[in-house]
Amino acid sequence: MTDTDLLSRFEALALAPGEFRHRQHVQLAFAMLDRYRIGLRRFAEHCGAAGKYRDDLTCAWLALVATRLAMGPYASFDALVDAHPDLLDKTVIPTR
Secondary structure (H helix, E strand, O other): OOHHHHHHHHHOOOOOHHHOOHHHHHHHHHHHHHHHHHHHHHHHHHOOOHHHOOHHHHHHHHHHHHHHHOOOOOOOHHHHHHHOHHHHOOOOOOOO
């Protein structure tokens, strides 16, 4: 199954339980994270800031947000940042 097919079927709740094993969990994580990375890179290029995009920083921020999300649950993004205001401090993850 392609990444696009898996994403579509997952979001539509159209996967049978037997079709969603560990391999598909990993594939879905890859597809969703890759979609984010590609989209952010494209947005930076669109804004004339392609040189500002750094994959290592993007992945580090995704990991930090995921770690904080695991401390939840949070009813909203605002609830998440109320509990973890450092997420809005772009110096939390060093750029060099």
